[in-house]
């Protein structure tokens with residue numbers, strides 16, 4: 184299995200090199216040169232298997248020969264061992280043909296754990312084999328940081344430095360990061376805002392001397408391995424609901440387009456998907472693109488579902504690459520124009536192909552609160568605001584008769600207690616294994632918003648030789 188860049192200017196790589204590279208050197212994103220196929224018989228054979236077994240079988244063709252099969256199987260099985268629900272990704276029924284796929288049973292209570300728990304172990308495995316180490320640096324406004332820290336903690340070949348804006352994350356978000364006391368985890372509370380954190384990360388990567396000396400790396404959502412590891416829960420849910428005999432539709436609350444792109448990958452592999460529905464909040468560029476052919480940037484506005492407050496959905500480039508006939512040079516021109524002019528033109532023919540694969544809907548903050556309240560009263564389920572966006576859109580999306588619709592629940596309601604309490608009057612408690620979060624010891628370094636200060640901090644603690 185080889186991977187090519189969406190911008191056509193990088194040489195094809197195997198899975199382990201794509202994993203470590205993240206972004207391609209030409210600025211593009213890696214995609215598989217061709218899609219591995221799951222036959223109907225192979226899909227049928229997944230029925231009744233554990234989540235980890237399904238994840239291993241789905242991931243295996245993407246890894247190709249890069250990792251030994253028994254090592255991969257052990258690694259995937261270990262990744263899901265400590266999840267908080269025996270089914271790992273359980274389905275709950277909300278209505279006659281409406282289901283909820285709960286993806287918040289990992290260590291940080293958000294769906295990113297499902298991929299990152301595998302990706303952290305993949306990094307460690309591949310680095311050990313190569314006798315190498317890396318220094319992972321990242322910026323977070325809250326959620327991604329804790330999932331990355333949990334994925335990398337105690338991994339021998341990795342040191343991880345995560346910067347958050349001091350005093351600007353919620354108490355739960357900060358504590359999920361700063362109470363991880365593993366010696367290879369370094370939390371930085373930056374005297375600045377989230378943009379300052381991101382700018383410093385970019386500046387460290389742009390400082391090539393520093394980047395190469397400390398072998399900087401990232402585990403952000405453009406990494407192909409994260410997409411590959413997310414495909415499993417679409418396959419597992421579809422099989423549980425009757426695939427390959429029955430088609431299944433999914434509605435995905437979308438920010439960077441990473442999660443729903445994994446659903447598209449599952450479809451490309453042969454999973455009988457009826458419909459994929461993009462659910463947006465008020466930051467609705469994807470809805471405008473799909474519903475109106477209007478791919479133009481607007482300013483990001485804060486909403487009740489902050490993990491979807493995004494305008495440039497980085498993984499959308501992977502889909503555009505396909506819509507442009509896998510022409511890397513054309514994709515590169517398109518992305519350059521989009522960045523410069525803040526909008527891109529999509530021809531009627533391409534728009535028709537986009538709409539054949541994807542529908543879209545959006546949900547305001549008022550509708551988000553109304554959906555949390557409504558579902559709670561009618562079913563007893565408590566949704567977090569991101570899940571509510573999906574359920575609101577799913578309930579209105581058209582799909583084939585007899586095809587169940589699955590809305591993705593991407594975060595635990597206790598991560599967003601204020602919105603949930605406003606909608607239901609109930610303040611959702613943290614699950615038992617996090618119940619003592621507020622009394623755990625914290626470790627965090629407060630640093631000035633200054634590149635030299637942050638680089639000196641990283642250099643004094645990273646273990647790359």
Ligand SMILES: *Cc1c(COP(=O)(O)O)cnc(C)c1O
Pocket residue numbers: 293294295326404436437438439440441442443490491569593594
């Ligand atoms: C990251 C995140 C999203 C958006 O996922 P993408 O892959 O960026 O589309 C939605 N909901 C929650 C709770 C998230 O943490």
